[in-house]
Structure formats: structure tokens, C-alpha cells
Amino acid sequence: MRKSYSVLIENIFSLLTLRALEYVLAFILVPYLIRVLGPLHFGMIAFMQGIMEYFRIFVDFGYSLTAPKAIAQAEEQKIGSLFAKYFYGKVCILIFVTAVFFAVYNLQRIFLGNTIDILLFQVMYCGIIGNVLFPVWFFQG
Structure with a gap:
């Protein structure tokens, strides 16, 4: 019992350290990126990250909730098919x-004449592709 308690404390401390470093790194990097990229380009990147989060939510489609449960409850031979x-x-x-x-991009470009930076979209879309190709839900199950 004593061993599991120390492992729990170690895990909590590791997670807190990781989160604290994320905040410190963001606190240092955001002003630097705004200065280097400029407010316009930094805003474009932040806007595109917001759009990509909506794509990620839609593509995830609740698999992060249902898939780990199904895999954890499945028999050994059915895990591959799941x-x-x-x-x-x-x-x-x-x-x-x-x-x-x-399709929406081309329609709005034709009818409204507005365009988004398609290269920036493609670079940000790589994160969505990575989210699909790396099965975090499988490792959680």
C-alpha cells in the first residue's frame, strides 16, 4: 500500500510539473511570436487554430469516449476488428x-470573392490528419 501511494504522489507531481511548464512556455512564447510574426499573421494563425479545433471535434465524433470503453471490454480476439x-x-x-x-471554400471563393490562406490551412490541417492517424483512443482502452 505504501508503494502505490508514493507512485501516486510521483505521478501527480509529474503532471503538475508538466502543466506548469506548459504555462510558462506559453507565457514566454506568445509575446515573442507576436513580435516576430506581427499581430496580423499571429491573428491569422490563432483564427485557423480555432477552425481546426472544430474540425478535430467533428472528426473525433465521440470516438475518444466510446472506443476505449469498447476496447477495454472486448475479448482479446475482437480487439483487431474493433x-x-x-x-x-x-x-x-x-x-x-x-x-x-x-467545396465550401471553392463556392465562397467564386460567389463572395473572399479567400483564406490555403497554405496556412493545409499546414494546420496536418494536425487533424495526425489526430486521425495516431489512435490515442486505442491506447486509452
Whole structure:
């Protein structure tokens, strides 16, 4: 019992240290990035990160809640089929979201004449692709 208590304290301390370093790093980096990029470009990046979070939420589609439970409760021989089902489901949603975005992008460019920085979108979209390809939900299960 004493051993598990010390491991718990060590894990809590490690997580607190990690979170504190994230805040300190953000506190240092944000003013630097605003100075280097300028307010306009920094705002464009922040706006695109917000849009990408909506994409990430839509592509995730609750898999981070249902998949770990299903994998944890599954028998050993069914884990592979569950992994394939959830993984290919996320890939299909990613393809659908990408097609819808480019359709809306082209329609608004034609009718409204507004354009977003498509290169910035593509760079930020790599995070969504990474979210789909790296199955965090599988390791949680």
C-alpha cells in the first residue's frame, strides 16, 4: 500500500510539473511570436487554430469516449476488428470533412470573392490528419 501511494504522489507531481511548464512556455512564447510574426499573421494563425479545433471535434465524433470503453471490454480476439472499425470510421469522416471544406471554400471563393490562406490551412490541417492517424483512443482502452 505504501508503494502505490508514493507512485501516486510521483505521478501527480509529474503532471503538475508538466502543466506548469506548459504555462510558462506559453507565457514566454506568445509575446515573442507576436513580435516576430506581427499581430496580423499571429491573428491569422490563432483564427485557423480555432477552425481546426472544430474540425478535430467533428472528426473525433465521440470516438475518444466510446472506443476505449469498447476496447477495454472486448475479448482479446475482437480487439483487431474493433480497432479497424473505429480507425476506418475516423478516416471516412476525415475524407468527408475535407471534401465538404474544399467545396465550401471553392463556392465562397467564386460567389463572395473572399479567400483564406490555403497554405496556412493545409499546414494546420496536418494536425487533424495526425489526430486521425495516431489512435490515442486505442491506447486509452
